[in-house]
Amino acid sequence: MLREKYAHEVEAILAKYPVKRSAILPLLYLVQQEYGYCAEEGIREVAEITGVSPTEVREVVGFYSLFYDHPIGRHRIQICDDLPCALRGADELVAHAVRRLGVQPGETTPDGRFTLETVMCIGACHRAPAMQVDLEFVENVTPEVFDRIVGDLSRDGM
Amino acid sequence: MTGTVRVIINDRPIEVPAGTLVVDAAKRLGVDIPVFCYHPKLEPAGMCRMCLVEIGMIKMDPQTRQPMRDEEGRPVIQWMPRLQTACTTRVAEGMVVRTNTLQVQEAQRAILEFLLTSHPLDCPICDKGGECPLQNLTMRYGPGESRFDYADKMHQEKRVPLGDLILLDRERCILCGRCIRFQEEIADDPVLGFSDRGRGMEIITFSDPPFASYFSGNTTDICPVGALTTTDFRFRARPWEMTPIPSICPHCPVGCNITLDVRPSARKGGWDILRVMPRQHEAVNEIWICDKGRFVHHFATAEDRLRQPLIRRNGELTPVSWEDVLEVVAEALSRAGPQAAGLVGDRLPNEDLYLFRRLFGEALGSSWISMDPPIFGGEWVARYGVGTGTDFGQMRPGSLIVVMAGDLEEEAPVWFLRVRGAVRRGARLIVAGGKPQKAERYADLILRYRFGTEALVLVGALQVLLDENRVAPEVLPRLDGLEALRKALEGYPLDFIGQRTGVPVEQIRAFARAIAEAGEVVLIFGREGVVDGEAFVGMAANVLALTGHVGRPNNGLLPLWPHANTQGALDFIGARPLPEEVPVLYVVGADPVGDGRPMPRAGFLIVQDLFLTETARMADVVLPAQSWAERDGTFTSAERRVQRFYKAIPAVGEARGDWEIFIAIALRLGQRWRYLSPEAVMDEIARTDPRYAGMDYGALAWTQPQWPPVGTSRDLYFGGTARPNTAGLGRVRPSEAETPEARWPLAWKAPEIPSEESILAIPTRRLYQEGTLIARTPHLRGRTVPWAARMHPETARRLGLEAGQMAVVRVNGQTLRLPALVDPSVPSQVILLPASLTARAGVVEALPVKFRVEVGNGALPR
């Protein structure tokens, strides 16, 4: 599948590393791009391409929190609820997010648009509370900021 | 790092090899440092912190290079600021270690308290309870109470199947990684892994089928908690209820030392074997066994075991008393006298084989006995089999292991592990075969020849050795037949050999040179070399003898014999053709009919077995025999190690030991045999057979301490459930070449070379090949390999076959029907047949194989 659909990318990735094993991470990004998460089929294909056992590739997926072993929403909202953020109202923010999205942390909205998560410190404590939406950091988050971002993402048609 | 270093542990000095881990150095002093993730057979991981100790160095005066001393004259020690893990720290000159200070005890308590915060403490229902390192270490080093609230424990899934055989209890797992490392480092089936991190970390398997490994059961032994259990043993008994009986695995020629854990059982109405555990023998199986050895024991106590003698009355096999049946048998045999014939399986113990031979030779005056299956290469193994003292565990750089014409992992799983270990320690490996196998992963050289040309490959190697003058000079005076061999080889130019075998001449050269240059060579050969087995093994013998690689430890031939006592059957019975028709045939422990192959037509057929086999169904008289678990006896492994097993359970029904039955018959035939037990038989063998000289039961029960010391429940260092060996390490019956004055003959037999057009039937062995014994272990059902003729799609096309269709295969006049299975990894000129079918048919093994395949719709023969 990957090898057919992303032949060039796969080749380019493999060319970058002296040992194939090192290509596991970038290949898993491809898998995630293709399936929306690290689907079993994709894991097995990465194992084949790199000559590593499927169990070992699955270990990598499990190790990094940016890889998902189950389908998730198109947008991923991770609210930090570690101590500094908690002191600055992270719990209220989470409660607000739960109300606004109608799902609990760890869940995905029924339309498949958002996955809400709480995470440990993301390194933005000086502008707590903080959250990460997909790959973007948002700092000093208030319920209004939160609603605006969710609103924008709901409209973008993606 | 070489040489030794001096360290002081708990005030006691010890000198150990440089590079030794602190935990091992302590063990040598008898000091147990508690561990969880460390295991003496695995690379250190430093995962659990249980082994924390204080480590310091004696301060040296830079001027005098002498230890600095305090006012009282004691050496000054520079302690490291923090505790160190004893399992990852290697000793150094002048190191000082303290394993029992308050600081260490504090750390041990803290680690245990921490581990127990997420441990369910369900010892009362845990299989490991009673032999659990976590229990043991907690009792000895743990805090009496935890500061954590029991109600806050994290709960996780308790029954996660990792395949058909192993279950994982996630909340019991302490994440030591032993199971993962075993699968990677020892078994080389990296099918277990960690997923996630922190509290969420868990063991996963992602192979297909899950936990695909022949060695999975070993992880349950070395798991330091009850997180991994077998589906076979789970919840069946507490360890202290069982009696461990030392035994030998009855399934393959490795001869793994095992323990049968037995207990009275209401369900079985007698005693039951609850589990099979490895027993330590560092020169045989270390502390490992394969899953076949561990799980294929149910046959011994199976419901459908024969429990009574049967006799044919009005066409039906009907129960009869032993007294009556023995009369009938003795009468029939004595009537046939020298015309009586016997066929005996190679699973029988030595004592029984010996008595069977005496029964025919002395009581009947008949020489018509043969072992089953017939085997090639026996005489060369007797002469040049691996030298006494051979031990894969001792092989290192300079050692070479050759695997030829057989699949190491499928046929002798534990040798596969041990060969891999030898390669990790620096031994070289060459794999030569007609098809790929797992051992090739570590091979320095792989020779892929056309099936049927294995003898020719070796002829090529001989050419190179002679051409390049690589005959070992010191062996020249001992060799017989060198000139004849040199002459005979003239007809085989290397180019021709390269072309017929399909192996590049350069590779043949490299192969021969590697053998000549290695300090030690063991050549393991299998039975895929059947096309001309005699020539094949003979040439292999030549190669080793010429290069001086026989008659000493870690050198010689090592056969992948089919069963646990094939070597014994060769020693006491041998293989010879029987007449086509005999008045009386006595078949013991063999099922030629079920295996779809001819056996002599008999006026009167006596069958002695565990089950009502196909052959037994045709019999006039059926005698119920005991399994190996019901009696004492010995097996001779393919390394020719004679090893004792002990009676573990009482006889099933009225079954009797084969030896007892032979005695009862002999007495009725007027012999005056007075053996009260197999021990008495072995005593006689030890006195009268020079090959088994001195091997009475006392000698075979001799042991010596093994390193690493493993497996007592009090042993806090190793903490696995393999058992120590207290019942005997056995004795190796020497090869003939070891006698100082022995001549070393060379073989010559022009190898039969199959024509390039012919399609060959090659017997292959799979560990889980469908069969009588394995069928009685339900847990392996999903993994059993059904009988089939495997072939390349191209071959199938040539034969007009489609996958799944019945192929009717004729091999030297014998007709076999079995489904065709298409497999592109099979070379195109062969059909691979299960060895249990064909290899037991002597014709396939001993002769060139010509056959044709017809398409039919017949049912399987059984």
Ligand code: SF4
């Ligand atoms: S299952 Fe057992 S051996 Fe494997 S990591 Fe967990 S505790 Fe260790």
Ligand code: SF4
């Ligand atoms: S390797 Fe052979 S002897 Fe050892 S346990 Fe497996 S089948 Fe038994």
Ligand code: FES
């Ligand atoms: S605690 Fe929230 S970003 Fe650091």
Ligand code: FES
């Ligand atoms: S860290 Fe040493 S035994 Fe686990």
